[in-house]
Amino acid sequence: MLFNPYFADLSNVYLFAEAENRLRAFLARTKPNNVIKMGIGDVTQPLCAAAVEAGKTAVEEMGKAESFRGYGPYRGYPFLIKSIAAYYKSRGISLDEDEIFISDGSKSDVAGFTDLFAKDNTVLLQDPVYPVYADANILHGRKIVYASATMENGFLPLPDERVKADIIYLCSPNNPTGAVYSAADLEQWVAYAKSMGAVILFDAAYEAFVTEDKKVRSIYEVRGADEVAVEFCSFSKTAGFTGVRCGYTVVPKKLANLNALWFRRQSAKSNGVSYVTQRMAEAALTNEGQKQTAAAREVYRKNAQVILQALRKTGVFHTGGVNAPYIWFKCGGSSWDFFDRLLNEVQVVGTPGVGFGRNGEGFFRLTAFNTYKNTVEAMRRIQSVLRA
Amino acid sequence: MLFNPYFADLSNVYLFAEAENRLRAFLARTKPNNVIKMGIGDVTQPLCAAAVEAGKTAVEEMGKAESFRGYGPYRGYPFLIKSIAAYYKSRGISLDEDEIFISDGSKSDVAGFTDLFAKDNTVLLQDPVYPVYADANILHGRKIVYASATMENGFLPLPDERVKADIIYLCSPNNPTGAVYSAADLEQWVAYAKSMGAVILFDAAYEAFVTEDKKVRSIYEVRGADEVAVEFCSFSKTAGFTGVRCGYTVVPKKLANLNALWFRRQSAKSNGVSYVTQRMAEAALTNEGQKQTAAAREVYRKNAQVILQALRKTGVFHTGGVNAPYIWFKCGGSSWDFFDRLLNEVQVVGTPGVGFGRNGEGFFRLTAFNTYKNTVEAMRRIQSVLRA
Numbered sequence: 054m055l056f057n058p059y060f061a062d063l064s065n066v067y068l069f070a071e072a073e074n075r076l077r078a079f080l081a082r083t084k085p086n087n088v089i090k091m092g093i094g095d096v097t098q099p100l101c102a103a104a105v106e107a108g109k110t111a112v113e114e115m116g117k118a119e120s121f122r123g124y125g126p127y128r129g130y131p132f133l134i135k136s137i138a139a140y141y142k143s144r145g146i147s148l149d150e151d152e153i154f155i156s157d158g159s160k161s162d163v164a165g166f167t168d169l170f171a172k173d174n175t176v177l178l179q180d181p182v183y184p185v186y187a188d189a190n191i192l193h194g195r196k197i198v199y200a201s202a203t204m205e206n207g208f209l210p211l212p213d214e215r216v217k218a219d220i221i222y223l224c225s226p227n228n229p230t231g232a233v234y235s236a237a238d239l240e241q242w243v244a245y246a247k248s249m250g251a252v253i254l255f256d257a258a259y260e261a262f263v264t265e266d267k268k269v270r271s272i273y274e275v276r277g278a279d280e281v282a283v284e285f286c287s288f289s290k291t292a293g294f295t296g297v298r299c300g301y302t303v304v305p306k307k308l309a310n311l312n313a314l315w316f317r318r319q320s321a322k323s324n325g326v327s328y329v330t331q332r333m334a335e336a337a338l339t340n341e342g343q344k345q346t347a348a349a350r351e352v353y354r355k356n357a358q359v360i361l362q363a364l365r366k367t368g369v370f371h372t373g374g375v376n377a378p379y380i381w382f383k384c385g386g387s388s389w390d391f392f393d394r395l396l397n398e399v400q401v402v403g404t405p406g407v408g409f410g411r412n413g414e415g416f417f418r419l420t421a422f423n424t425y426k427n428t429v430e431a432m433r434r435i436q437s438v439l440r441a
Numbered sequence: 442m443l444f445n446p447y448f449a450d451l452s453n454v455y456l457f458a459e460a461e462n463r464l465r466a467f468l469a470r471t472k473p474n475n476v477i478k479m480g481i482g483d484v485t486q487p488l489c490a491a492a493v494e495a496g497k498t499a500v501e502e503m504g505k506a507e508s509f510r511g512y513g514p515y516r517g518y519p520f521l522i523k524s525i526a527a528y529y530k531s532r533g534i535s536l537d538e539d540e541i542f543i544s545d546g547s548k549s550d551v552a553g554f555t556d557l558f559a560k561d562n563t564v565l566l567q568d569p570v571y572p573v574y575a576d577a578n579i580l581h582g583r584k585i586v587y588a589s590a591t592m593e594n595g596f597l598p599l600p601d602e603r604v605k606a607d608i609i610y611l612c613s614p615n616n617p618t619g620a621v622y623s624a625a626d627l628e629q630w631v632a633y634a635k636s637m638g639a640v641i642l643f644d645a646a647y648e649a650f651v652t653e654d655k656k657v658r659s660i661y662e663v664r665g666a667d668e669v670a671v672e673f674c675s676f677s678k679t680a681g682f683t684g685v686r687c688g689y690t691v692v693p694k695k696l697a698n699l700n701a702l703w704f705r706r707q708s709a710k711s712n713g714v715s716y717v718t719q720r721m722a723e724a725a726l727t728n729e730g731q732k733q734t735a736a737a738r739e740v741y742r743k744n745a746q747v748i749l750q751a752l753r754k755t756g757v758f759h760t761g762g763v764n765a766p767y768i769w770f771k772c773g774g775s776s777w778d779f780f781d782r783l784l785n786e787v788q789v790v791g792t793p794g795v796g797f798g799r800n801g802e803g804f805f806r807l808t809a810f811n812t813y814k815n816t817v818e819a820m821r822r823i824q825s826v827l828r829a
Contacts (some may be wrong), residue, residue: 054607054640060702067708095511105504107495116493122682123483157545164710171443176675188709212707219442252442295511318457321576322552328684330715
């Protein structure tokens with residue numbers, strides 16, 4: 054039996070697994086009790102009351118013969134699909150219900166969607182980039198080209214007609230840099246994709262963090278995007294579902310036969326998402342649920358302000374944090390050295406920029422997802438390191 | 442952008458999706474209120490009380506800041522891994538905790554595991570076979586060879602040294618035929634895999650239905666199997682989790698570097714399983730939970746007896762049902778014609794054998810997962826058709 058040879062092209066460990074390993078080694082060595090995690094984009098605010106109530110009710114339903122549910126529909130339950138369609142509608146975007154697919158999270162879909170394409174496609178990623186886009190395509194043996202996201206272009210590269218690409222990943226608000234595309238920027242990407250006969254895989258996992266009016270929350274705000282773009286979204290950050298696992302993917306029917314292929318792929322490889330989870334997600338999208346999750350996101354927005362204010366005082370270059378829960382700053386030198394220094398000297402865990410790509414070397418990512426108290430304390434400590 | 446060309450090699454629709462489509466068309470046409478589903482292997486008994494209690498508690502924990510949990514470990518929570526290790530231990534099998542990986546169900550793992558292998562491997566499947574094994578490998582463009590499962594070999598083919606294979610799928614108790622391998626049979630498969638340098642992917646999703654002493658519940662009951670075999674298992678049928686979604690995969694560390702590759706694949710492509718789900722699965726494995734789920738399985742065992750008795754009266758060939766929740770019988774002619782006839786004439790839904798492979802033509806699968814009352818009524822109706 055022969056192994057998939059492309060595993061050799063992956064880094065040995067997934068970025069966040071490596072960060073976790075270094076943290077574990079540190080904890081074993083020194084047993085500190087004051088580590089603050091600002092690394093992996095994990096939320097800390099509890100689930101909203103509406104989701105908790107819905108979850109308990111759904112679990113109880115599952116315990117009674119008359120309301121028990123077995124396998125759900127492959128696309129997800131209509132009640133949740135309708136809620137998501139209404140959520141888009143409230144932002145002026147009309148979707149057919151069979152353009153929406155429920156999943157156990159954006160990460161699974163972003164990775165799984167790569168199954169729909171042939172090996173011989175060129176994938177265009179930004180550098181730095183969320184590692185999942187790269188890893189999933191590397192495992193298929195695809196050629197990857199990178200668009201440089203740098204301080205010079207505000208970490209928002211625009212298409213270059215000289216570069217040929219078939220599959221284009223865009224993430225806005227961006228993980229890891231927190232940069233956000235405008236509609237005018239995305240119009241250029243849509244036009245480029247059309248001219249290339251390419252597909253855009255648009256990761257909108259952080260759309261709920263957009264606060265500025267001119268920034269885009271869905272690529273479907275751009276005319277013609279439904280002919281070239283798939284959109285991935287998630288309850289993870291929007292509603293604090295990182296431990297509950299629910300996301301959704303929009304595959305427009307205008308977009309070749311990707312909708313049919315995705316349905317075929319999902320029905321062959323998955324049995325859908327827990328009924329309990331889907332009821333919790335539905336509750337997060339009710340008026341009540343949306344008010345509650347907005348309050349949780351407000352905590353993270355305030356944290357982002359704390360981080361930005363602290364970085365402003367140190368004078369280091371930084372970006373993000375306004376329309377995104379991520380703040381990206383210049384730590385200089387080696388990102389992993391800075392990771393080790395923060396961990397060892399002041400017991401703060403962040404994410405080394407180089408883990409997201411070569412252009413990330415010398416940069417560092419912080420998340421706004423901790424508590425207010427921990428964020429204030431972490432920034433006090435980080436300032437002391439940056440000033441040393 | 443080029444599509445994965447191997448989609449063209451799949452049947453247009455997934456077997457159970459096609460059965461669902463035909464049912465939906467029938468319902469739209471005639472609006473009957475007496476359809477009985479004996480098709481897709483979906484359970485009907487409610488979740489056990491232990492799982493319901495654990496689920497409600499876990500949901501409540503997620504609603505409080507002090508007990509909220511975000512992303513879980515990529516392998517699954519240690520509390521559930523320990524429970525699964527103890528479950529194996531109670532059957533005399535010792536596993537290391539890091540040989541066990543939690544997932545959202547066997548189907549995802551059985552399909553996802555195919556990512557670990559190169560395109561150029563020959564896959565050995567049985568015919569008839571659970572379609573997921575074939576579909577997942579077809580999408581990778583792999584060559585598939587079939588071992589015939591027939592009335593002559595009791596639907597339990599043994600290895601043929603003349604056939605070269607790299608990846609071998611075995612499912613016992615078998616879906617769809619209900620046949621179960623003995624330890625002596627599996628020793629032959631393990632020896633064959635060793636001689637071929639092949640890996641066995643052993644689907645034990647129905648192990649809890651084994652009642653006869655000499656039949657095997659885990660391939661690790663066979664000496665040396667941990668050098669060649671991965672085992673997939675599930676809470677779906679064991680504990681009625683088809684709508685809750687939880688399974689697990691055992692990847693022995695003796696088995697080349699598959700354990701490391703699977704960890705790398707899972708951390709790159711998934712963010713694990715809902716905390717709530719994992720607590721519910723843990724509860725199903727407590728002494729209390731095991732007693733309760735055994736009572737639910739007893740309902741299905743009795744249903745299987747009802748089905749077997751009815752078929753015995755008609756004189757048609759049938760197998761399964763003793764150590765498995767599936768009963769496989771000879772309907773003659775075209776399986777899909779028989780499907781349509783059962784649906785149209787007596788409003789019973791089953792699964793056409795040919796959907797599982799060529800050798801399934803002329804056969805039909807019934808499941809024991811409905812209620813006792815429905816099973817009795819369905820068999821009264823099916824007898825009338827078989828005697829007509």
